Amino acid sequence: MRIAIGADHGGFNLKEKIVKYLKDNNIEFKDFGTFSLESCHYPQFAKQVAKEVVAGNFDKGILVCGSGIGMSITANRIKGIRAALCWDETTTKLSRQHNNSNLLCLGERVIDNDLAIKMVDLWIKTDFEGERHKIRTDMIED
Ligand code: RB5
Numbered sequence: 157m158r159i160a161i162g163a164d165h166g167g168f169n170l171k172e173k174i175v176k177y178l179k180d181n182n183i184e185f186k187d188f189g190t191f192s193l194e195s196c197h198y199p200q201f202a203k204q205v206a207k208e209v210v211a212g213n214f215d216k217g218i219l220v221c222g223s224g225i226g227m228s229i230t231a232n233r234i235k236g237i238r239a240a241l242c243w244d245e246t247t248t249k250l251s252r253q254h255n256n257s258n259l260l261c262l263g264e265r266v267i268d269n270d271l272a273i274k275m276v277d278l279w280i281k282t283d284f285e286g287e288r289h290k291i292r293t294d295m296i297e298d
Pocket of ligand 1: 164165166167198221222223224225226227
């Protein structure tokens, strides 16, 4: 499992906590920034991480901004990306089981950061259920 991760200034602090989680759990990853709280533009990071995932350089991506909304809107413009903006454990699990999400979007300013780490753990460990859900995810790409 190789993960590409990125954030803007609004998601920087949570991104750092997720990076620590990935390191502590020996999960391979590349951090595409941002690397400080200085104001920057979320589409730059969303496009970069999404393109890396679609190119097959990484299995999955994680993007964090203030709300998660800008990241999800941008990432979903990249063909092949199924970016899920999740807000609890249920939506996180379902995004993998039913939607085969390949990119998790989180909003640092709108969810508890400890919950966010639990969500990342769950998202990484939950498999796609396939079958009827595969018919539907294939339809997205048509
Ligand atoms: C930055 O202030 C904020 O707009 C951004 O992090 C994000 O929430 C956009 O969707």
